[in-house]
Amino acid sequence: MRDCVIVGKGPAGISAALYLKRANVNCVIVAKDYGALEKAHLIENYYGNKASGLSIAKAGEKQALDLGIDILDGEVIGIEYNPNGGFIVKTNKEDIETKKILLATGKARSKINVENFANLEGKGISYCALCDGFFYRKKKLGIIGSKQYMLKELEDLKKFTNDITVFTNGEPLEVDVDGVKVVTDKITKVIGENRLEALECSKDVYQLDGLFIAIGTPNAVDFSKHIGLVMNKNDIVVDGNFMTNIEGIYACGDVVGGTLQINKAVNEGMMAALAIKNSLKNI
Ligand SMILES: Cc1cc2nc3c(=O)[nH]c(=O)nc-3n(C[C@H](O)[C@H](O)[C@H](O)COP(=O)(O)OP(=O)(O)OC[C@H]3O[C@@H](n4cnc5c(N)ncnc54)[C@H](O)[C@@H]3O)c2cc1C
Structure with a gap:
């Protein structure tokens, strides 16, 4: 069983993984693509780096891989409670048993934009x-x-x-x-x-x-409906430790709303990772 599955390899997910791995937490990232940064042509307001969003995202991914972090290219299609404790993260490749989950899935996209929907x-x-x-x-x-x-x-x-x-x-x-x-x-x-x-x-x-x-890959709204996460409109509600209303499920970055920027996502990834690391001590 994994200690933590991180969903997403954007700034929030990668930042969290760097802290978790260095704290010896057995984590894996599952991600389907590079998220919002794929669409950002030029980032000028992130510390020490003026580059395209994609190159920043790839640099983050390389940093994680260099540290030995496992990254599974895949889609998370469901989250279920594990009868043996913790959760089962169902992906299109494999099911992963884990004690904790960190949702760093980015901004939930809107659903179909047609009249009366x-x-x-x-x-x-x-x-x-x-x-x-x-x-x-x-x-x-x-x-x-x-x-x-x-x-x-x-x-x-x-x-x-x-x-x-x-x-x-x-x-x-x-x-x-x-x-x-x-x-x-x-x-x-x-x-x-x-x-x-x-x-x-x-x-x-x-x-x-x-x-x-059930369009595309499930996002925060879909997960919330399935497992009962409390949402504020399209944002997952978290406490000061970035934990959702479900014990053991955390969320950070764009998916929790607020200022949708890399700086914030990176910071929240760190904060969530530290909270997860501390909570694992008690298991
Ligand atoms: C056009 C554009 C320009 C921008 N310009 C700037 C800028 O200049 N400066 C700045 O600071 N910010 C900018 N941003 C915002 C910035 O990109 C985001 O704030 C940041 O990427 C959020 O990081 P995140 O890790 O929370 O989410 P994301 O970077 O969106 O990452 C989400 C991750 O979750 C994964 N994921 C989601 N659902 C699933 C699933 N079911 N299964 C598997 N994987 C899943 C995705 O594949 C992705 O890896 C811009 C955004 C856009 C769209």
């Missing part, structure tokens, strides 16, 4: 198959997504109904959905006044009782 969130639109699938037994369901995370949610929904349609919203389907109906057209509108009634796509309208969102 926001109005019906929680009114037929759900983010967690395991939590809400039960309300839709034998009903007509849609699920939006095209990758491994969608497949995981789809498997959970199949326990409640066999009338499910996958909507990829124009993305290529990357997984085998084993005979489930798939619509690859762009989604244009969500229909319904006080409750979801249908999904309008570019070529047709599909009547639905429920719509589940």
Whole structure:
């Protein structure tokens, strides 16, 4: 079992890993890409370095690898409680048992930006198959997504109904959905006044009782819905030690909100790592 799984190799995740590794904590980073820095052409306000975001991110990653930190290229698609204590971090490559988790997943991106979507969130639109699938037994369901995370949610929904349609919203389907109906057209509108009634796509309208969102790789909002993290809008709420409302799960950097800057992410990564190191002493 790992002491700590860090999700994310941006400034927050790498900074935390450097402190944890040097404190002899058995940690691993899981990350799917370089996060926000991939999009930053030039960083001029970070100490000692005027460079592209990507080169800063790669330098951070190299520093971690040079120190012997394990970095798994992968997507975290779920977090579950481990019956033996701690957590299981489910990735598209392997499941990792761990005592602690640090979410350094960056700013949660917005969901699909179509008419009426926001109005019906929680009114037929759900983010967690395991939590809400039960309300839709034998009903007509849609699920939006095209990758491994969608497949995981789809498997959970199949326990409640066999009338499910996958909507990829124009993305290529990357997984085998084993005979489930798939619509690859762009989604244009969500229909319904006080409750979801249908999904309008570019070529047709599909009547639905429920719509589940499992787009791309899960972000902070998705994790929060699945395991019950307290959020303030799209930000994970943490205490002074960067611990969430769930004992053993920490978060830092852009994902907790505030000033979205490298300096802050790096500092919070350090602070979270020190808190995790101290908490491990008590196990
Ligand atoms: C265009 C642009 C310009 C910017 N310019 C500046 C600037 O000039 N100065 C400055 O200080 N800041 C700037 N920023 C902000 C800065 O990039 C962020 O504040 C910083 O990168 C936040 O670090 P982080 O580690 O919290 O998150 P991120 O750097 O976003 O890293 C998030 C990590 O989490 C990983 N991840 C997320 N979900 C999963 C999952 N489910 N499974 C696996 N991995 C996952 C991602 O792959 C990534 O590795 C800019 C940002 C942008 C977008």
